[in-house]
Amino acid sequence: MPADATPNPTPTPEAGPTTGPTTGPTTGTTTGHAAAAAALAQVPSEPGAAKPDPIVIADNVKRSFGGLTAVDVEHVEIQRGVITALIGPNGAGKTTFFNLLTGFDQPDSGDWSFNGTSLRKKASHKVARLGMVRTFQLTKVLSKLTVLENMRLGATGQRGESFWAAPLKFLWGGQEDENTVRARELLARFKLDGKEKDFAGSLSGGQRKLLEMARALMVRPELVMLDEPMAGVNPALKQSLLGHVKSLREDGMTVLFVEHDMDMVRDISDWVIVMAQGKVIAEGTPDSIMADERVIDAYLGAHHDVDITEMEREIEQEHLEYGDPMGDSAHQPREEEK
Amino acid sequence: MDIISSALHDAFSPFALSFVLAAIGLNVHFGYTGLLNFGQAAFCAVGAYAMGVSVASFDLPLIVGIFFGLVASALLALVLGVPTLRLRADYLAIATIAAAEIARLVFSTSFKEYFNARDGVSGFTRGFRDINPLPDFNGQFLTFSRNDWWVMTVGWVLVALTCIFLWLLMRSPWGRVLRSIREDEEAVRSLGKNVYSYKMQALVLGGVIGAFGGFIGGLGLASVQPDSFNTDFTFIAFTMLILGGAARILGPVVGAVLFWGVLSGVGSTLARLSSGDNPIIPPDLMGSDQVSNVRFMLAGLALMLLMIYRPQGIFGDRKEIALDAR
Numbered sequence: 162m163p164a165d166a167t168p169n170p171t172p173t174p175e176a177g178p179t180t181g182p183t184t185g186p187t188t189g190t191t192t193g194h195a196a197a198a199a200a201l202a203q204v205p206s207e208p209g210a211a212k213p214d215p216i217v218i219a220d221n222v223k224r225s226f227g228g229l230t231a232v233d234v235e236h237v238e239i240q241r242g243v244i245t246a247l248i249g250p251n252g253a254g255k256t257t258f259f260n261l262l263t264g265f266d267q268p269d270s271g272d273w274s275f276n277g278t279s280l281r282k283k284a285s286h287k288v289a290r291l292g293m294v295r296t297f298q299l300t301k302v303l304s305k306l307t308v309l310e311n312m313r314l315g316a317t318g319q320r321g322e323s324f325w326a327a328p329l330k331f332l333w334g335g336q337e338d339e340n341t342v343r344a345r346e347l348l349a350r351f352k353l354d355g356k357e358k359d360f361a362g363s364l365s366g367g368q369r370k371l372l373e374m375a376r377a378l379m380v381r382p383e384l385v386m387l388d389e390p391m392a393g394v395n396p397a398l399k400q401s402l403l404g405h406v407k408s409l410r411e412d413g414m415t416v417l418f419v420e421h422d423m424d425m426v427r428d429i430s431d432w433v434i435v436m437a438q439g440k441v442i443a444e445g446t447p448d449s450i451m452a453d454e455r456v457i458d459a460y461l462g463a464h465h466d467v468d469i470t471e472m473e474r475e476i477e478q479e480h481l482e483y484g485d486p487m488g489d490s491a492h493q494p495r496e497e498e499k
Numbered sequence: 500m501d502i503i504s505s506a507l508h509d510a511f512s513p514f515a516l517s518f519v520l521a522a523i524g525l526n527v528h529f530g531y532t533g534l535l536n537f538g539q540a541a542f543c544a545v546g547a548y549a550m551g552v553s554v555a556s557f558d559l560p561l562i563v564g565i566f567f568g569l570v571a572s573a574l575l576a577l578v579l580g581v582p583t584l585r586l587r588a589d590y591l592a593i594a595t596i597a598a599a600e601i602a603r604l605v606f607s608t609s610f611k612e613y614f615n616a617r618d619g620v621s622g623f624t625r626g627f628r629d630i631n632p633l634p635d636f637n638g639q640f641l642t643f644s645r646n647d648w649w650v651m652t653v654g655w656v657l658v659a660l661t662c663i664f665l666w667l668l669m670r671s672p673w674g675r676v677l678r679s680i681r682e683d684e685e686a687v688r689s690l691g692k693n694v695y696s697y698k699m700q701a702l703v704l705g706g707v708i709g710a711f712g713g714f715i716g717g718l719g720l721a722s723v724q725p726d727s728f729n730t731d732f733t734f735i736a737f738t739m740l741i742l743g744g745a746a747r748i749l750g751p752v753v754g755a756v757l758f759w760g761v762l763s764g765v766g767s768t769l770a771r772l773s774s775g776d777n778p779i780i781p782p783d784l785m786g787s788d789q790v791s792n793v794r795f796m797l798a799g800l801a802l803m804l805l806m807i808y809r810p811q812g813i814f815g816d817r818k819e820i821a822l823d824a825r
Contacts, residue, residue: 265685289691301686303679314679315690319672322692324700327673328664337672380691 197243197410197431198446204432206445206453209236216241216384216415217262217293222271224254224261231257232268233439239384244406244416246426246447249436250460255419256298258436259388263295264288275384290317292383298392298419300369302376304362308353311361311372312344313337315379344379351375351405367398374405385409387418391425403429423461427451435460502767508642510760513719516654517543518759520712521736522743522751523661527705529737530745531669533681534702535588538579538595539709539736541602544728546572546710547717548606552613554623561626565714572710575602576703584698591702599733607725619724620717627718647719654715658752661708666748677701678746738802744812753813758798766794 204210215238224232232254239245247255260266262273264285272281275293289295303311319340320326321333348354351371356364361372370390377385390406391399399422407429409416420426426433426447433450435443437459443450450456509515521539528534546568553564579598583591606614614620624646631649638644643651668674676697679687684694717723735758736751743754773780773787785793805812 263689265688284693285688286691286693289689294691295689297685297689301683301689303682303686305682306675306679310675313672314675314687314692317691321672322676324668324673324704327671328667330667330671333672376690 197240201240201243201432201446204240206443206449208441208444210238210444212238212240214241215239217273217275217417219262219273220271222258222261222268222273224257224266224268230439232261234258234271234436234441237434237441237444239415239417240432241415242410242413243431244410244418244429245432245434246430247417247419247434247436248421248423248426248450248460249442252438253436254439255436256388257439259295259386259419262288263293263386265295289380289382292381293386294377294380294382294384295386296370296373296377296388296390298388300366300373302361302364302369302372304360306361307358308348308361308364308372309341309344309357311376312348312379313340315376316340316343317380340379347375347378350408352401367394367402370394370402371398371405374402378409382414384415384417387416389419389421391420391422399425423451502764502771504642505767506760506764509763510756511651511655512643512759513647513650513654513715515755515759516651516658516719517712517716518732518736518739519658519752519755520654520661520715521709521732522739522755523658523665524705524707524709524712525733525736525740526745526747526751527665527677527701527708530740530747530750531674531681532677532698532701533588534584534698534705535592536595536702536705537592537730537733538597538599538602539705540728540730540732541595541599542572542575542706542709543713543716543732544599544602544606544723544725545575545713546707547713547723547728548614548620550714551620551623551717551723554626555620556613561623564623568710568714569707572706572713573703576706577699580699580702584695584702596730596733599728599730603725603728606728614725617725619722621722624718624721646721650715650719654719657711657715661711662748662752669748673697681746738798741812742802742805744814747812747814750812750814757813761801762794762798765797766790769793 200213204212217237217239219234219237221236222232222234223230247258249255257266261268261271262280264280264283264287267282272279274280275288275291278291280288280291280293283291303314306314319333320336321330326332345354345357348357351374353368353371353375356368361369364372370393374385374387374390387406390402394402403425406416406418418430430447433443433445433447434441435450435453435456442459443453443456445453451461521543524542525536525539528536528539548568549571550561550564550568553559553567554561559567575598579591579594583594606619607617628646628649631645633645633648633652636645640648669677676687676692679692680694680697688694713723713728716727720727736755739754739758740751741754742758743750743752769780769785769790770787772778773782773785773790778787809815
């Protein structure tokens with residue numbers, strides 16, 4: 162029974178006076194970005210590059226489904242305190258890699274660690290309790306629970322989650338109130354505070370993404386892993402989601418995200434890891450990745466760095482479905498396996 | 500008048516009580532946690548047999564028998580849960596439905612010196628009847644004997660206590676984890692909850708509540724017979740749960756009372772209409788000997804209508820059901 166009430170020592174937005182609207186989407190991100198860029202300045206742009214302060218280190222992680230090798234990562238390190246993007250064509254093994262790292266799937270071989278703790282064969286809930294929390298590509302909110310209940314569920318170390326303590330409210334009522342306060346703060350930050358009493362199932366797709374991210378923060382994670390946070394989100398909400406992801410870095414968290422939206426990748430990530438056919442084929446800063454021949458061949462396509470004008474942007478938003486990295490696939494088919 | 504009284508009799512009888520408790524157990528499994536247990540009969544049977552055999556064959560005090568019954572049903576939950584709860588929901592359903600049949604066949608064919616085959620176990624009620632504090636009256640009071648009243652008193656108090664206990668549990672963070680597991684296990688796991696452990700706790704809790712149903716049923720009938728625990732038992736309990744409304748504390752209680760009340764009322768009405776020299780229902784259409792089958796047909800029809808027009812049951816929340824359609 163999960164009654165171990167060890168609070169995660171992670172720095173969190175709620176711990177200090179930084180709560181409230183200060184961490185809204187438009188917060189200046191220069192300091193966090195600059196620090197992150199400085200930390201990564203000396204790291205060579207090559208697959209498996211060693212980082213000065215890695216939070217996750219993975220070695221020889223392999224997973225095959227039948228004859229297909231979905232993931233075959235030799236060595237990869239994720240730098241602490243920065244935003245790392247994981248990109249690659251469909252079927253490159255990004256989500257499978259996510260599942261392996263978080264214990265939702267078991268690899269054929271390999272070892273990986275989080276903060277120096279080996280996570281090999283660790284159950285997914287234990288991974289989450291260590292401070293490595295993920296979201297899902299297809300958003301998983303609990304639709305028959307209210308928004309607030311969804312948030313409260315995220316809190317770790319709840320005494321009332323033990324069977325024997327559960328009927329005795331005086332044992333857990335106080336803690337529940339504290340969690341509720343924290344949940345409300347996070348909901349306010351994600352602009353969901355008006356929806357508190359609604360069933361989560363009544364939220365729109367974008368709001369569900371926000372709720373899922375906010376709920377993950379209730380766990381007080383050190384590393385937040387977002388699987389396609391922008392998929393199916395409208396442009397206005399995209400901007401605010403971008404701000405939220407940046408604010409996670411401001412608050413001292415590490416972010417690893419899978420994304421197809423190259424604008425977003427360029428905008429917020431400090432480091433980019435490119436996967437294709439299960440392997441890490443390139444690593445580097447966003448700018449160096451955009452110029453990398455292998456990446457262009459495998460994923461981006463030749464005209465990826467041509468700036469999109471505002472008008473084209475509008476057309477793109479009106480006509481193209483999500484998940485299209487540049488939005489100009491009409492006259493420039495990408496080399497993706499379907 | 501006797502139609503109403505027989506309906507009330509059946510709705511609150513010790514027999515109905517065993518179904519109330521079985522359905523409450525199923526509510527923990529299916530209603531709150533989403534576990535498909537199609538073998539609730541096995542939990543009731545194992546509990547009832549363990550109690551009956553301890554007292555009848557080993558001369559142990561009733562309270563010890565009840566303790567063994569609870570332990571046996573908890574063990575059954577562990578045996579069923581360990582291999583299946585890590586797998587998809589269907590596997591538990593298959594394992595439990597098989598376990599229920601295995602239990603019934605073991606009780607009716609094996610260890611005859613203890614289980615007495617189809618005759619079942621009897622002679623274990625003395626300890627219970629000796630402590631009956633009710634005033635001695637001869638014959639019946641409101642169609643129930645003194646023994647029945649004693650079983651019913653204990654049984655309904657037990658139902659009330661169980662409901663209060665479950666209400667306390669389900670409003671707690673523990674209950675919130677169960678309700679979340681019902682919807683999406685992976686989301687719960689990603690938030691650091693040990694889903695397997697919670698499912699196991701729910702399976703044991705619901706099974707133990709089912710064992711109480713077995714005790715009350717056994718004490719009410721003064722015997723425990725294998726054929727009372729066939730698959731119908733589980734499916735009738737499911738029907739009651741859905742009728743009353745799953746994941747509502749009082750859903751299975753009201754559902755069970757209503758089910759037996761209406762079933763019995765319909766039965767005696769049909770019996771009245773089809774009997775006598777000049778029956779209202781023509782004998783070609785339905786004879787009086789077909790009443791007990793026809794009333795189950797009507798129950799099935801009623802259940803279908805319920806599913807179409809009020810899928811959430813009597814107490815359910817329409818809004819919750821509507822979310823599924825999205």
